[in-house]
Every structure is written in C-alpha cells, then in structure tokens.
Amino acid sequence: MKAGFVNIFGKPNAGKSTLLNALLGEKLAIISPKVQTTRHRIKGFLTEPGKYQLIFSDTPGIIQPKYKLQERMMQSVKSALEDADVALLMADVADNREENNNLFASLNLKVPCIVVLNKIDKLGDKRINDAAIFYKSQPYCKKLVQISALQKAHIDELINAILEYLPEGEPFYPEDDMTDLPTKFFVGEMVREKIFELFGDEIPYHTAVMVNEFKEKDTLVKIQADIIVQRESQKGILLGEGGKMIKQLGTLARQDIEKFLQQKVFLQLFIKVRPKWRDNELHLKEYGY
Numbered sequence: 154m155k156a157g158f159v160n161i162f163g164k165p166n167a168g169k170s171t172l173l174n175a176l177l178g179e180k181l182a183i184i185s186p187k188v189q190t191t192r193h194r195i196k197g198f199l200t201e202p203g204k205y206q207l208i209f210s211d212t213p214g215i216i217q218p219k220y221k222l223q224e225r226m227m228q229s230v231k232s233a234l235e236d237a238d239v240a241l242l243m244a245d246v247a248d249n250r251e252e253n254n255n256l257f258a259s260l261n262l263k264v265p266c267i268v269v270l271n272k273i274d275k276l277g278d279k280r281i282n283d284a285a286i287f288y289k290s291q292p293y294c295k296k297l298v299q300i301s302a303l304q305k306a307h308i309d310e311l312i313n314a315i316l317e318y319l320p321e322g323e324p325f326y327p328e329d330d331m332t333d334l335p336t337k338f339f340v341g342e343m344v345r346e347k348i349f350e351l352f353g354d355e356i357p358y359h360t361a362v363m364v365n366e367f368k369e370k371d372t373l374v375k376i377q378a379d380i381i382v383q384r385e386s387q388k389g390i391l392l393g394e395g396g397k398m399i400k401q402l403g404t405l406a407r408q409d410i411e412k413f414l415q416q417k418v419f420l421q422l423f424i425k426v427r428p429k430w431r432d433n434e435l436h437l438k439e440y441g442y
C-alpha cells in the first residue's frame with residue numbers, strides 16, 4: 154500500500170481545479186474561466202483499497218500579495234508545498250515557458266516534482282513536444298506527464314507517475330472518505346460558483362459567501378448563507394430588479410446543492426454590505442480565510 158500527500162501547483166488558470174475534478178470525479182473544486190477563484194486549499198482523497206491513497210491539495214493561483222487576503226493565500230501555497238510527498242507543477246502547454254520555468258525553479262522544492270503539461274488538446278504535436286523537451290531538461294523535473302484535464306486524458310498515467318514517488322504506508326483517512334473539508338464549505342463554493350456564472354467581471358472578486366446555518370431536518374436540509382459585498386451598488390446588482398437576480402442565483406445554487414447532497418434543500422440567501430472586508434484581519438478570520 155502506498156499513501157501520501159500530493160500538491161497541485163501552478164499559475165492561475167493552469168487547470169488545477171479541473172485536474173482535481175478529473176481525478177476525483179466529484180465537484181470538489183470550483184471551476185471558472187476567471188482567475189483567482191480558488192481561495193482555499195482543497196483536499197480530496199483518491200483511494201484504491203489495498204493499493205494506494207493519494208491526498209491531493211489544490212493551491213490558490215500565484216498572485217501578488219496586494220491585499221491581505223492574497224498574502225494569506227501565498228502563505229497557504231508555501232505551507233502546502235512543504236507538506237507534500239510529491240508536487241505536481243502544472244503548466245498550460247500554451248503558456249509562456251520561461252515564465253513558468255522561473256516560477257517553478259524559484260520554489261526550490263525539496264520534494265520530487267512532476268511537471269504536468271496540461272491542455273494538450275489545444276495544440277498540435279510539434280508544439281507539445283517542444284514544450285515537453287524544454288521542461289524535461291530542467292533540474293526540478295523528475296518526470297513529465299502530458300494530459301488534458303478537461304478531456305480526462307492520460308489521468309491514469311499521471312496516477313502511475315505519482316505512485317512511483319509515493320512512500321509505502323497505511324491510509325491516513327478512512328477508505329470511503331472523499332475529503333476532510335466540511336460539507337458547509339462545498340455549499341458555500343457552490344453559491345460562489347453561481348455568482349461567477351451570473352455576474353460580470355467585477356462582482357465575483359468583491360464577494361464572499363459565508364454559510365451560517367446548515368441544519369438537517371427530516372425531509373430537507375435548511376441552509377442559510379450570507380453573500381458579503383463591499384458596496385451598496387454591488388448589493389443592488391446582486392439583488393437585480395425586484396430581487397430577480399438573487400432569486401435566480403438561489404434557484405441555480407439550490408439545484409446544485411441538492412444534487413451534491415442528494416437531498417432536498419431549503420436555501421436562504423442574504424446580501425450584506427461590509428465595506429472593508431478584504432483588508433480587515435478580523436473579517437478574514439470570520440470568513441475562514
């Protein structure tokens with residue numbers, strides 16, 4: 154039996170969340186074409202009884218610590234990398250190689266690194282090969298695997314590559330667990346995902362979702378969540394004319410949550426204005442960042 158921790162690392166949009174979904178086959182990570190959506194480390198487990206348990210962490214994209222919120226994210230990236238048995242350095246095959254290379258090299262990781270060349274469905278063989286040769290020649294690259302996370306192509310190959318570097322050991326978590334994150338967390342992420350889907354570029358980056366109540370009743374689960382925004386004008390946009398938008402948001406989020414929980418859900422959403430939440434340490438704690 155092999156068991157260990159695997160960290161997925163890469164620039165925003167490299168496809169980390171998509172890979173986690175491909176590996177775990179569940180809606181564990183919020184997927185969005187916009188950058189910087191993953192604010193938390195997501196831990197998901199992939200267990201093959203008697204053979205292996207892989208514990209994956211997703212890291213937020215690498216960004217400038219402009220806000221305190223982002224500083225927190227960078228700290229969590231570093232601590233994640235220090236814990237892992239294997240690091241997956243993920244690169245979009247169409248991305249600037251030098252830039253990725255500088256980033257990967259600057260981490261100076263002590264753990265074995267597998268370069269995961271993602272999105273091979275986007276380019277022809279020649280360009281994929283050139284990129285592969287480039288990364289393979291880098292000192293940090295123990296192995297390179299080419300995948301398409303979106304099309305779930307070569308995922309088994311990646312698992313086998315990880316297993317080569319994983320220590321022998323007993324599972325850390327019960328075999329049928331999927332994650333150590335509370336259900337509440339996923340519910341909040343699903344509401345956030347709908348905000349990304351329904352609203353333009355501005356709104357999602359200025360909102361946070363806090364799930365206040367999660368009560369399992371006989372026939373349904375009652376959930377109350379706050380959507381926190383910074384300005385009254387944002388609240389207005391989220392509400393929409395006569396509350397039209399928030400209603401639609403609630404319906405879409407509820408449908409996803411019901412699918413996820415396999416139960417009927419009563420979802421209540423409130424919008425709250427907190428002008429300074431991004432930079433205020435106290436609020437950061439309150440919202441679990």
Ligand SMILES: Nc1nc2c(ncn2[C@@H]2O[C@H](COP(=O)(O)OP(=O)(O)OP(=O)(O)O)[C@@H](O)[C@H]2O)c(=O)[nH]1
Pocket residue numbers: 163164165166167168169170171172183184185186187188189190191212213214215271272273274275300301302303304
């Ligand atoms: N064509 C193609 N697109 C992909 C592939 N993998 C991911 N994408 C797309 O790339 C975008 C970013 O994917 P994510 O999985 O959200 O990227 P991420 O690295 O988690 O991004 P952050 O959360 O911002 O760090 C999404 O639009 C995905 O659909 C792939 O293999 N092929």
